[in-house]
Amino acid sequence: MLTNTLVRTVISGAIAVTAVLPPAAYAQTDSGSTVADPPTFYSNVLPILQDNCQVCHQPAGLNLGGMVAPMSLMTYEETRPWAGAMALAVEHRKMPPWHASRAFEGKFQGERYLDEAEIETIVAWAEAGAPEGTPPSNWEAPEPDKEADGGWALGEPDLILELDEPFLLEDDVEDLYVTLTATLTEDMLPEYRWIKSVEYRPGPYVHHILRGMGGLAPGNQPIIYDNGYGRLMPEGPRAIEFDMHYHKEAGEETAAYDQTEVGIRFMEPGEVVRYRTTSEMLGIMDFVIPPDESSYSASREYHFEEDVYIAGFTPHMHLRGKAALYELTYPDGRHEQLLHVPSYDFSWQHSYDFKEPVRVPAGSTLRFTLWWDNSEENPSNPDPTVEVRYGEPTTAEMGFGFMQLRAIEEDEIIVGQPISDEVRRLYGETIPMSNDAEDRRRSGSGQ
Ligand code: HEC
Secondary structure (H helix, E strand, O other), X not given: OOOHHHHHHHHOOHHHHHHHOOHHHHHHHOOOOOOOOOOOHHHHHHHHHHHHOOOOOOOXXXXXXXXHOOOOOOOHHHHHHHHHHHHHHHHOOOOOOOOOOHHHOOOEOOOOOOOHHXXXXXXXXXXXXXXXXXXXXXXOOOOOOOHHHOOOOOOOOOEEEEOOOOEEEOOOOOEEEEEEEEEEOOOOOOOOEEEEEEEEEOOOOEEEEEEOOOOEOOOOOOEEOOOOEOEEEOOOOEEEEEEEXXXXXXXXXXXXXXXXXXXXXXXXXXXXXXXXXXXXOOEOOOOOEOOOOOOEEEEEEEEOOOOEEEEEEOOEOXXXXXXXXXXXXXXXXXXXXXXXXXXXXXXXXXXXXXXXEEEEOOOOEEEEEEEEOOOOOOOOOOOOOOOEOEOOOOOOEOXXXXXXXXXXXXXXXEOOOOOXXXXXXXXXXXXXXXXXXXXXXXXXXXX
């Protein structure tokens, strides 16, 4: 398995990659066998990249910016030096990043899987020395630069929130967790509005953001409230807190300022909000993980007292997080696994949102189980020699199963018309319970 250190070394530059894994090494392991027609970039590899990789691996666009695209894989020249690293990444199922077990393919929005043939194509291409092939006659070098309209993938926002001050990341910073605020003044938002979309424009080295306006993590697309989902943004003045995680290589002249921005667009009068969603924390806090324990688990049950839809899950642990499982037992005894994340990775805080929400009858029970790996086998483990309990720093652990629920009954709220206190309460932002129990009332999306 690739360790994080290796990954970080690998992504720190194309030169490192060629040093670690010269494509020639692949060619040698293959010597003797005669491959008639090795795959080429244009005929075989490019289509896979277009469908599965370029959404993140491009110089700019979709607001995944510097955070998510350590390198661009748009052209042959850009991709070639990464051939060896790509083969490793896809063989180990590290890329494209998606952590639900393959048994759930087809169930979740935004899922990412490569099939065996695609993996073999990339590996064979790297082994053959990454041949270019001939561009199709209609080939034009892609122009991914979306900076034209100020860099907002969804268009000019109605409101831009910005961290109150530029935040300095010093040379020696590697991983840094800090809570920063952005002030929403009364002028900016004199009265509540219905949010249509939230798009982050992260500054340098932003790895992920919890809380704030719904959060940002590697691989997240802008949040779009669509198809009847809605969320209120209460008026200013108020301070909105963002839990920032910065990650960079420490070193001379690596210091940089971040002043992340969030672009918010609002719904137009006349649009209709129908789906009321709530979030259940499903917290497990009472645990003690012994030193060197490679598979410590804890479970919790949640009993459904009324019919409801489950819209999605967001398991959240820290660096020792290993796996998560959600199982539902229906009142008639029928048992179903709803989500299994066999190899949880703290770097990727996925929300697993069902394409079709799961209808759950009253009397059902959800069992939610988490596993942690506090052994030295876990490359992210900051210290396998200590007992680990619940706590906010990433070096302590958390155990959340955040579950998004959608009411069976639908509302019909016309945007632009006055709302009741009840609607305000049900659709407004919630105050987070702790640093980490952020507002996850994310209400579906229409990506
Ligand atoms: C959702 C965004 C996303 C997608 C989709 C994606 N990547 Fe990545 N990729 C990243 C990020 C972010 C990193 C930086 C490493 C990290 O933080 O995990 C990365 C790192 C890499 C690396 C560096 C080494 C490594 O193993 O981590 C390679 C190679 C790579 N990606 C190849 C690919 C290929 C090939 C695809 C498509 C099959 C792909 N990626 C799809 C976001 C993405």
